[in-house]
Amino acid sequence: MTTITAKPLTPQAFAPFGTVIARRPEPDVMINQGLCGRHHALALADISDGATGISLFDAEPRSLPYRLDMVERHPLGSQAFIPMSETGFLVIVAPDDEGRPGAPLAFLTRPGEGIQIARNTWHGVLTPLAPPGLFAVIDRIGDGPNLEEHWFDRPYTVTAK
Amino acid sequence: MTTITAKPLTPQAFAPFGTVIARRPEPDVMINQGLCGRHHALALADISDGATGISLFDAEPRSLPYRLDMVERHPLGSQAFIPMSETGFLVIVAPDDEGRPGAPLAFLTRPGEGIQIARNTWHGVLTPLAPPGLFAVIDRIGDGPNLEEHWFDRPYTVTAK
Numbered sequence: 001m002t003t004i005t006a007k008p009l010t011p012q013a014f015a016p017f018g019t020v021i022a023r024r025p026e027p028d029v030m031i032n033q034g035l036c037g038r039h040h041a042l043a044l045a046d047i048s049d050g051a052t053g054i055s056l057f058d059a060e061p062r063s064l065p066y067r068l069d070m071v072e073r074h075p076l077g078s079q080a081f082i083p084m085s086e087t088g089f090l091v092i093v094a095p096d097d098e099g100r101p102g103a104p105l106a107f108l109t110r111p112g113e114g115i116q117i118a119r120n121t122w123h124g125v126l127t128p129l130a131p132p133g134l135f136a137v138i139d140r141i142g143d144g145p146n147l148e149e150h151w152f153d154r155p156y157t158v159t160a161k
Numbered sequence: 162m163t164t165i166t167a168k169p170l171t172p173q174a175f176a177p178f179g180t181v182i183a184r185r186p187e188p189d190v191m192i193n194q195g196l197c198g199r200h201h202a203l204a205l206a207d208i209s210d211g212a213t214g215i216s217l218f219d220a221e222p223r224s225l226p227y228r229l230d231m232v233e234r235h236p237l238g239s240q241a242f243i244p245m246s247e248t249g250f251l252v253i254v255a256p257d258d259e260g261r262p263g264a265p266l267a268f269l270t271r272p273g274e275g276i277q278i279a280r281n282t283w284h285g286v287l288t289p290l291a292p293p294g295l296f297a298v299i300d301r302i303g304d305g306p307n308l309e310e311h312w313f314d315r316p317y318t319v320t321a322k
Binding site: 134 | 182183184188192193194196197198199200201202203204205206208212213214215216217218219220221241243244245246247273275277286287293295297298299302
């Protein structure tokens, strides 16, 4: 089985696949009488039609090494994942190769970081690595086919250093 | 100074002011091969124009009793607050009374809950009660006047039982 080593998430490495939702070195603006730093517009929802909604995902924590069987993508909208706990999680993405996923990449977020997966970008399912596995998800709410799955003939193993 | 006693947040009590973003008793659907419960479309962004964006707010924790000097509202869009830690926070809202805020109400969320303040609804600024005070905020990104503040002639004191 091919092994993928998860790397720390950086905005640069993740840019082809989406956006890291993390504090900038300094807030863009201080609000609320100086008691709150606003890190402004870190990601914008990219929704084709329908509504932009907030759902909660309550996912079972996984452990490494992780067996990657499949990736999926959402042609009609971006999908952001915001952890509701101070924990990092595993993010798996893959470039598109003529309608199928190419070689996957894996990243580890740090506590206090979320991500937005770009519209129509191959990615693994939500994989928390610690409890509680509770995330807010900002994505498209609407009818129509917004899920494409790809199951790998040969699964991958994801590890970390 | 008039005292307001914060009550536990419930969807019913909060309904005139917005939406509680919390897990339902059962998920709407199990996804990801049964490993993730989706609590679907708990809130929908209500944005007049411009984009729907995700920002991070890094707010200083407050303590009770809390002195409430002002409330604000955003005429052009809803604003959702998602805690990125397993902590509750203080939520203050007020009905509108001919263009000015009426008597404020205060609520305490539980860990694992977020809220969406409805468009043009009077509310207090973000008031975490414990560190780290880090929240994802889903609101309107765009130009134009989207902030109205009201400073009270006589501040309120917010306590909890």
